[in-house]
Amino acid sequence: MSSKSSIGPIGIFDSGYGGLTILNAIRNRLPQYDYLYLGDNARAPYGPRSFNIVYRFTLEAVKYLFEQGCNLVILACNTASAKALRTIQQNDLPNIDPSKRVLGVIRPTVEKIGEISKTGNIGILGTAGTVQSQSYDIEIEKLHPSFKVFSQSCPLWVPLVENLEAHNEGADYFVEKYINQLLTQSSDIDSIILGCTHYPILIDKIKKFTPQHINIVEQGGIVADSLADYLSRHPEMDIRCSKNGECTYLTTEDEDKFNNMASVFLNEQINSKHINL
């Protein structure tokens, strides 16, 4: 375990590739920091997995990132944020190292939605795991008790992205289908949260099938702003984050496979390293 005074990169964890959309936004906003991205591609997708499995896998990843010197880890995955974050923060961190921090993507998104929505009728699109966990409903109830939440799981969107079908005509059917299923729940929805890190890759099609007056809320910029705010409010953590502008990529799957697929999410060629959790 690293000592309290050691500095290290900010850990960014996702079940696989989706967190790269969050990493992208964070690096644009905070380019001076070092980042260590870990994709648990060998065990992805997390979306359909049970609470206990997502919790166990996420905890293993967080511990690994801590061992690599990260003092701050962002769960750049809605499913992991929904099913594992709270338990890790409350039960595990005090035993592992109370000076380290793990943050997720749901809370900052819910904080922001209060500024965006006029009607207070919010649509959530996410994986089955995120929707079933009701994490968005619970957080929105806490911060905006008068708001109403309508949710729709989109189980085929992650496979569409990962099979490079996001920009093909065949994807239209399932994009339209889930949006319609959400919008038939209420005609008052004025904001839709893309509550899965893969969904920004489908943004053109999502916009195509969503009425123009509805705000489509992507998380990357929101999480990046929230992290910048967190670091400015926590100088004791900020000084423990190294700042050489470097980014390292780790995957539990094959390196070449990760490098090729990552180019769908990032506009750069990367060299990842395989690790076992």
Ligand code: DGL
């Ligand atoms: N990264 C996950 C999320 O944001 C989607 C991929 C998966 O199901 O593992 O929910």
